[in-house]
Amino acid sequence: MTPKTEGPVVPRSGEPYDFDFIVIGSGFGGSVTALRLTEKGYKVAVMEMGRRWTPENLPRTSWSLHRWFWRPGLALRGFFNMRFFRHVTILHGCAVGGGSITYACTLLRPPEKVWDNGFWAGLADWKAEMPQHYDTASRMLGVTENKILGPGDLLLKRAAEAIGVGDTFYRTHVGIFQAPQGEPAGQTYPDPYFGGEGPERTTCNGCGGCMMGCRNGAKNTLDKNYLYLAEKRGATVYPETKVVDVRPRDGKSDGSAGYEVATVKSTAFLFRHPRRFTCRAVVFSASSLGTTELLFRLKSRGSLPRISDRLGKHIRTNSESLIGVRVPGSNDDLSKGVAIGSGIYIDEHTHIEAVRYPAGSDAMSAWTTILTGGRPGPARIALWLKNLWYQSLRHPIRTFRIFQPFGWARECLILLCMQAIDAHIDMCWERPWFWPFRKFLVSRGDKVPTYIPQANEFAEKLASMAGGTAMSMLPEVLFNVPGTAHCLGGCVIADSPKNGVVDSRHRVFGYRNMYICDGSVVAANLGVNPSLTITALAERAMSFIPPASENSWDDSVGAAHAAVRTCQ
Ligand SMILES: Cc1cc2nc3c(=O)[nH]c(=O)nc-3n(C[C@H](O)[C@H](O)[C@H](O)COP(=O)(O)OP(=O)(O)OC[C@H]3O[C@@H](n4cnc5c(N)ncnc54)[C@H](O)[C@@H]3O)c2cc1C
Ligand code: SF4
Numbered sequence: 001m002t003p004k005t006e007g008p009v010v011p012r013s014g015e016p017y018d019f020d021f022i023v024i025g026s027g028f029g030g031s032v033t034a035l036r037l038t039e040k041g042y043k044v045a046v047m048e049m050g051r052r053w054t055p056e057n058l059p060r061t062s063w064s065l066h067r068w069f070w071r072p073g074l075a076l077r078g079f080f081n082m083r084f085f086r087h088v089t090i091l092h093g094c095a096v097g098g099g100s101i102t103y104a105c106t107l108l109r110p111p112e113k114v115w116d117n118g119f120w121a122g123l124a125d126w127k128a129e130m131p132q133h134y135d136t137a138s139r140m141l142g143v144t145e146n147k148i149l150g151p152g153d154l155l156l157k158r159a160a161e162a163i164g165v166g167d168t169f170y171r172t173h174v175g176i177f178q179a180p181q182g183e184p185a186g187q188t189y190p191d192p193y194f195g196g197e198g199p200e201r202t203t204c205n206g207c208g209g210c211m212m213g214c215r216n217g218a219k220n221t222l223d224k225n226y227l228y229l230a231e232k233r234g235a236t237v238y239p240e241t242k243v244v245d246v247r248p249r250d251g252k253s254d255g256s257a258g259y260e261v262a263t264v265k266s267t268a269f270l271f272r273h274p275r276r277f278t279c280r281a282v283v284f285s286a287s288s289l290g291t292t293e294l295l296f297r298l299k300s301r302g303s304l305p306r307i308s309d310r311l312g313k314h315i316r317t318n319s320e321s322l323i324g325v326r327v328p329g330s331n332d333d334l335s336k337g338v339a340i341g342s343g344i345y346i347d348e349h350t351h352i353e354a355v356r357y358p359a360g361s362d363a364m365s366a367w368t369t370i371l372t373g374g375r376p377g378p379a380r381i382a383l384w385l386k387n388l389w390y391q392s393l394r395h396p397i398r399t400f401r402i403f404q405p406f407g408w409a410r411e412c413l414i415l416l417c418m419q420a421i422d423a424h425i426d427m428c429w430e431r432p433w434f435w436p437f438r439k440f441l442v443s444r445g446d447k448v449p450t451y452i453p454q455a456n457e458f459a460e461k462l463a464s465m466a467g468g469t470a471m472s473m474l475p476e477v478l479f480n481v482p483g484t485a486h487c488l489g490g491c492v493i494a495d496s497p498k499n500g501v502v503d504s505r506h507r508v509f510g511y512r513n514m515y516i517c518d519g520s521v522v523a524a525n526l527g528v529n530p531s532l533t534i535t536a537l538a539e540r541a542m543s544f545i546p547p548a549s550e551n552s553w554d555d556s557v558g559a560a561h562a563a564v565r566t567c568q
């Protein structure tokens with residue numbers, strides 16, 4: 001739903017800058033930034049590579065690949081993307097509203113200990129400062145305890161009780177408009193969140209479709225809260241607009257004279273409609289992967305050479321592993337509920353959530369196979385083939401039913417396992433040996449563990465209780481590559497450019513009036529889904545920006561720009 005703007009902002013002619021701030025990306029960091037800056041009186045533009053989505057154009061199921069998957073070069077113009085690296089497969093969103101269109105709307109606060117780890121430790125009194133920003137973020141995103149437990153959640157609860165951790169079972173906190181007690185689902189109400197300023201909303205019917213985009217108007221996506229209000233207050237959102245360059249203006253290499261931002265149409269094949277905009281300040285909010293990649297490109301081509309050489313360091317996967325259980329012919333429809341309805345802790349470090357896709361969204365079945373443990377590498381592949389062979393001979397019909405795609409979402413419960421244990425990789429900007437003509441983002445470092453043995457054991461227990469079969473993700477078995485939807489870091493908060501890319505107020509070392517507000521600044525593994533933390537951090541960062549009438553446009557960090565060369 002596009003809000004009616006009060007006095008639309010257009011690039012100014014005759015004025016020195018088109019906008020005060022240009023925000024790159026409209027996800028959690030970008031939407032908070034856009035709203036708070038417009039409230040402070042700034043003229044703001046948001047450049048977003050993805051499309052704008054409405055209940056009418058969202059896909060019904062994942063078979064509608066062209067509306068689900070983002071790969072514009074192949075005419076796939078959806079909102080969900082997967083990027084494949086040697087160490088990790090990264091799942092992320094790409095839309096007006098960023099990852100909120102495809103995310104499972106679980107909004108959790110991490111344990112306090114995350115502020116004691118990583119380069120951000122000690123740079124602010126995080127434990128005292130953050131609660132107020134979490135409160136604001138929770139209010140804006142409409143966080144509530146999930147009221148709808150589906151059959152998959154109840155199965156998770158029974159399995160937790162069976163292994164003696166039933167007391168850790170909890171209903172997730174979600175950003176979903178759920179029906180008031182005693183009221184039926186699917187009812188439409190005038191804006192329940194912002195005193196009538198927001199759009200009308202419909203209550204959740206527990207269809208499990210959150211990750212395919214909510215077609216019922218129940219999910220609190222950013223285009224219904226932060227971004228909606230930002231547009232209403234005058235921010236201009238440019239959809240399908242990819243930022244390809246950011247350069248300081250007028251020969252002031254530190255950006256003190258503002259920036260020129262170049263864009264192209266992201267969904268065009270031939271006529272890419274190049275445009276240039278000027279602004280006094282720029283905020284990178286293109287996500288951990290998006291901002292890291294864009295900054296590497298700009299540093300390498302000489303547009304922003306002062307960016308710290310710590311760029312790309314400390315990319316975290318939230319130590320995540322996806323496993324699942326398929327129950328062929330299940331009487332219960334495991335796709336019912338909200339996308340992530342509940343969770344448990346099987347030990348101090350290991351957190352498991354019950355995840356689902358909506359009925360009919362069976363395309364992800366291509367990624368699942370029978371659970372395979374063992375050490376990574378050829379031995380694990382051999383074990384997988386052996387198990388497969390043994391299963392096919394012993395239970396041919398059952399094996400066929402596990403692998404055939406139809407009914408996968410109805411019969412499958414995915415278990416998202418996360419650990420708050422520190423592990424990270426680095427991203428570098430290099431020419432790969434197989435294509436030396438240009439540089440790409442490549443991953444480096446120690447392999448991130450692809451499976452969590454205690455989580456595998458739990459999946460087997462759950463499968464035996466449900467009469468199903470435990471599943472691994474195929475890339476984890478074949479290539480020893482874990483998948484994550486929670487990529488964090490790459491431009492982490494630190495005390496100096498020797499350790500990170502931004503300071504504790506998200507100011508980019510080496511530049512004036514340049515900020516990063518997205519998952520790339522997160523400097524520790526959170527062990528829980530990160531969007532609430534990204535939102536709260538952006539709220540905090542924006543609290544330091546003065547109102548437009550008081551801004552002297554000198555936010556110099558005062559830090560040395562001694563970059564450490566590490567990865568070029
Ligand atoms: C399937 C799935 C389920 C998830 N479920 C949850 C969940 O339940 N809870 C949770 O907390 N997290 C969840 N996540 C993770 C969550 O979506 C991300 O952590 C979050 O969106 C990151 O926020 P961000 O502000 O860093 O960037 P994003 O929200 O990713 O937004 C960045 C935006 O920048 C745009 N962009 C990138 N490059 C450019 C460019 N050059 N020019 C213009 N625009 C650009 C992108 O298109 C994107 O829209 C899920 C992710 C996926 C993929
Ligand atoms: S469960 Fe269905 S109705 Fe509820 S938020 Fe998710 S997609 Fe929307």
